[in-house]
Amino acid sequence: MSQTVNKSSEQVTTSNTEQIFDVIVVGSGITGGWAAKEFCEKGFKTLVIERGRHLDHPSPKYNDMKAPWQLDNLGFAPETLKEQGRYSQLIAKKKVLQSDSIQFYSDDSEYPYSFPKERPFMWTRGYQLGGRSLTWGRQVLRWGKKDFEANAKDGHGVPWPIGYDDLAPWYDYVEEFIGVAGNKDGLDSVPDGVFQKPWEMSSAEQFISNNMAKKYSDRHLIIGRSANLTQPSKEQHELGRTQCQARAYCARGCTFGAYFSSLSATLPAARKTGNLTIVTDAIASSIDYNEATGKASGVTIVDAHTKEKRSYKARVVFLCASALGSVQILLNSKSKTFPNGMANSSGAVGHYIMDHFTGAVGMGEVPGLEDKFSYGRRPIGTYIPNYRQDKTDDVDFTRGYGYQTVAAGRPNSGTTAKKIGIGAEVKAQANQPKPWYFRAFMYGEILPYYENQASLHPTKKDAWGIPQLHIDAQIRDNERKMIKQAAKDIKEILEVGGCNKIKIIETPNDKHITVGNRTHEMGGACMGADPKTSVLNKWAQSHDVANLFVTDGACMSSCATQNPSLTYMAITARAADYAVKLMNEGIL
Template sequence: MGDINKPNHFDAIVIGSGISGGFAAMELCTKGYKTLVLERGRMVKHGEYPTAHMDTWDLPNRNKVSLEEREQHFEKQDRLNWWVNEDNKHWINKDDVNPYNEDERFDWIRGDHVGGRSIMWGRQCYRWSDIDFEANLKEGVAVDWPIRYRDIEPWYDYVETFVGVSGQAEGLKQIPDGKFLKPFPLNCAEQGFRESVANVYPDRVVTPGRVAHLTEYNPEVHKGARGQCQARDRCWRGCPFGAYFSSQSATLPVATETGNLTIRADSVVMEILYDATTKKASGVKVKDANTGEILEYTAQIIFLNASSVASASILLNSRSETFPNGLGNTSGEIGHNLMDHHYGMGASGILPGHEDDYFQGRKPTGFYIPRFTNIDEESKQSGYTRGFGYQGSARRIQNNPEGLVGDALKAQVFKPGPYHIGMTCFGEMLPYHENRMYLNFEQQDKHGFPLITFDAKLRENENKLREHGVKCAVEMLEAAGCTNISSYNSATAPGACIHEMGTARMGRDPKTSVLNQWNQMHDVPNVFVTDGACMTSSGTQNPSITYMALTARAVDYAHKQIQAGKL
């Protein structure tokens, strides 16, 4: 395929090496395409995880980043007060080096390196259903999804089989069952909580979290550099065992084995180039992050997977006579409809009983409670639309007596305390046209790229949903007989949940959307966007497994179009 006489020409270019970019690269390479992956950050290879084997006492300040360093480098990244630590700070962008503007607060959490957030993602994997894909149409919100569950179901099967998702089948219509490995079982307290909640609220199901961890390893299926999960729960440091799914351990190694992959790190994509004669994208303009050299690469097809915000920013900066407002932006929707899930709400309490029950290991997931409101007429709410789900866990409270030292302190510390159970509510955010990101062309970053500016916020529907989410959390703890119940509702800004999406949405009409049902740009047919930018609504479920399914589906479609001479 590739033209050996043109060293900067490839069959395909993938912009971004994270969860969806890595999957696009693997699918293209295994289909025979000479593929260039462009990553704006540094090279990181599997196993290059500097804190992966360190214990807490090996880290400065017991894993806490100093106040001085936080104020200097992580003022925005650390607004959550838990995200930046000694063991993971090398994966997180420094705000003073990577600035952005805010008309409304937006906590844009990201890291520039090969693998992107696939190194430190939460790994929760839940399918969407037609409750999600049909919601916009039924409610008259935004635009209709151009696909339904039947369109993506076989691709969920495909990616889950390769990724390796541990979970427990529950037969729920709001989160369809998938191709599961054996689950990390609920611990004794979590199982007791499941049973108590089911007795009082049978529509509220407490199930083991569905996570991209290999509880069972099959080298013929789980290819790459992978192995079984060791239950160390140090996942955001990078997994040297390849037990959880990441670009480093899974997709990029498979792509490399084909001999068709070229990765160029430290490559800041400035714009996608457009050829008005062919009415297609011709390639990509790149700035070398170290030397400042400007380079151009050409390709037959381009997959844009830089993340929802970064992908939209590249499109908006790709201006030409044909597209003065950004590549493929005749609808004017690029950058708009910015969504994220919202949290900062939930409840916790002390769960009585189980004092003589123990569990072993540090499993990388707790429990999940899928959405149970507004899924049918029986669960319909009058105060808000859409819904919420919960992630939580139950853990022992360690005895920490005051005034004891030596053997007496040691003896007390080793006595098990009661179980503490807590849950965080994750709510859906509607796709408001007014919520957006845009480029400030009067300000540039160190590479000369216009500064990204955010103007998005939670609105009335989200606030009403939050109130009910907290109320239901308390109800479930009460049903389990918990004591010392406390709740919280501190609204986070968009971005904080790290599930940003929607800036180049899919749709049926080119006048109101950017992509068609195949994630293909309406206006530029050889450009595909399969990261979070493509999402038409946000659902309540963690979205990454959906990005991967859409990516595999889009590559398959592009390949068939090329074979048929249509692309």
């Protein structure tokens, strides 16, 4: 077999239809990068398959060094996108599709999926080397013990086969490598970790936090924990990463490597070993299964440009293609043993689809502090952790919610170009400081409903002949009840915090809340102790296929309220360590 590797992109070409590696990792995002790093550093020849285009780091695609006038349309999204209906869901969601960052998001018209008309689902994707690690929000919060115990305690979903103590050392391991700016707050709901210097609260945020501490023992306003370097370690410097400049250009890509991404950290670490091969523009269509051995034998891909199929072989396969991406691949990996999709003897593949949701927003002015001003571009907001993990007599719902907040700031009035008037009076009004304000929106936990499901569309296929994913997921009465209580709670919190002119926005009960809107898709291949009800064991290893692991969001058995990426990374590092032991023992 002849093989050539282009060193600038590490893209592989071959004159043979098969190539053999120790490990194949499908996906190069947050979990794929971690799997690659762990296996390469342990001496295993590792292939990373990425369906999107190649990107270097730093990349010409990054726009973080450009002035506004150097950006197309001054950085704003062209109206033609809306007129054409392209990216329609993303525009509706977050207005993220500015011309400075649109290059990192995939167009729904090119990569279609389906959902019931009355229940839209929002699937945000980034098809390039590094995946969505280039666009994530970088809020890294540990789960607490109660989060892993909830399923078993209240009977919803499949009980987790692991607990906080199983992941704690891996949280440490991951945090030290990626670099987390955070404060040690001493809270069980979001345990402390390995932190660099935290970002500071503004005067208004500290004012609210102090007032809350006087009233509550269970509700806390803390500074967010961000994967942005504030005190880079020697290891981080050696990877070419440096301190965050607090420019708030994270969405454009970071030339400094100051925020953690696969491109800036895990893939460079894997590359240093000489054991890494990357193939881009390779769409994984299915995992190959050997009926004789009962194991996965490799991965079949479709070339994104030529649409030709190729196969790669390996001892172990790590599926890290994103929650829904991995579900699609599993369901499409059919064989005599698995006519309904690989690793699906339980019938649970595709079920228990989850995401966080919001539906209550609170805003208020912070009085006083007139001698203080808002300055700088901190890359993370503040956070109110979940304080409703235990059901109490005053609520009629299960699980709970926290609040993500924007920075409490004091904006200027800006220009008055749109106001009537001319002359000195108008000039005097321009750029005058407004009062301090604070805003928070709930982050609720969707229960793991079996009925929330992703399946292969029976007739529709994409441009590469792969069945489209059909996603049917919705919030239910339990989540609606959370919204009502969260609206009441945030009003009280703002009052206790000392705010005035409080405004509460609550989503009406009859309005559809789109699942996927928070970009935290989870579930579809859940972990559990019982092979009859779950897809993966406590190592994120398939119950059915011993050399297949799924460590992205698909493996999650519940979604808690915290941003999930840190937990994905810890699960991946732990699973890779276990797989390495089995490989060294000759079991895999």
